[in-house]
């Protein structure tokens with residue numbers, strides 16, 4: 001029997017011998033307790049793919065999981081976790097036609113069902129049956145069927161795997177940006193200088209919008225300035241909030257910023273965001289706060305200044321595709337290099353979280369492959 005190239009490729013892609021039986025992974029055992037262990041490589045079904053992880057980024061959600069677990073993402077103990085990654089396909093299920101082994105890909109952390117009430121209204125990020133991927137702090141990760149189908153992307157050749165690993169954050173920020181009615185004639189004020197805040201600043205500068213960046217970490221504020229924020233204010237220099245608002249007003253012809261993005265995720269900074277916004281302004285409460293927290297808002301200002309308050313969450317496949325296109329932009333790539341400022345091997349994940357939390361780095365590229 002002669003095999004066509006197609007048959008041969010399919011045979012090879014199904015060949016389990018190409019991937020070892022076991023792998024190293026970091027497992028979550030409880031708050032603050034993660035362990036680097038050898039476990040079986042995940043099995044895939046006919047509609048899934050297996051990806052060898054090149055880079056997995058530390059992020060706010062993972063840090064929160066590390067510190068206190070996660071009600072949705074951690075269902076049992078011990079559990080795999082980690083979701084912002086890039087890698088190479090090493091095995092494909094036999095029904096997979098769209099992808100093949102050897103391709104470099106990014107899979108997003110979720111995919112909508114396209115069938116529920118919200119999906120029918122194209123509000124895919126609010127999907128009632130959203131499927132999550134979790135388990136990228138490992139040498140290999142299996143990609144669930146729906147994420148293979150709707151939210152896995154081949155990385156263009158001009159983009160390295162480390163840069164591509166930030167795609168999810170960029171998609172989320174692009175979603176938040178496009179919902180915030182930002183135009184060139186407005187001033188944007190961004191509260192927070194983590195990767196999300198910095199990516200908001202990057203999109204604004206890409207679109208030639210004036211930006212005021214507010215934070216409290218000198219290292220991160222320095223990066224904010226380096227990537228082009230027009231004004232950088234350290235909140236610690238203004239113990240009296242009135243002085244901070246006065247300063248912001250002086251930078252905006254006394255009108256206050258037309259758009260304020262809260263990208264820190266604390267009730268106090270949500271309240272600050274609403275107090276900073278100018279008349280007729282928009283406030284995007286982008287940073288998610290701890291469940292159960294509440295904020296106090298000035299009803300007079302909200303009503304008579306006609307403030308528009310919005311919450312924006314997550315991403316949709318449409319924004320992911322747009323974000324993938326943005327990765328080809330040289331300026332955006334230089335911003336990403338500033339955000340992913342450190343590399344650590346997977347076995348040092350705990351140290352990576354500690355560094356992430358201390359604020360001495362913004363995001364760390366964790367590499368399962370290094371020093372193995």
Ligand SMILES: [Zn+2]
Pocket residue numbers: 112113114115116117118119126127128129130
């Ligand atoms: Zn849905």
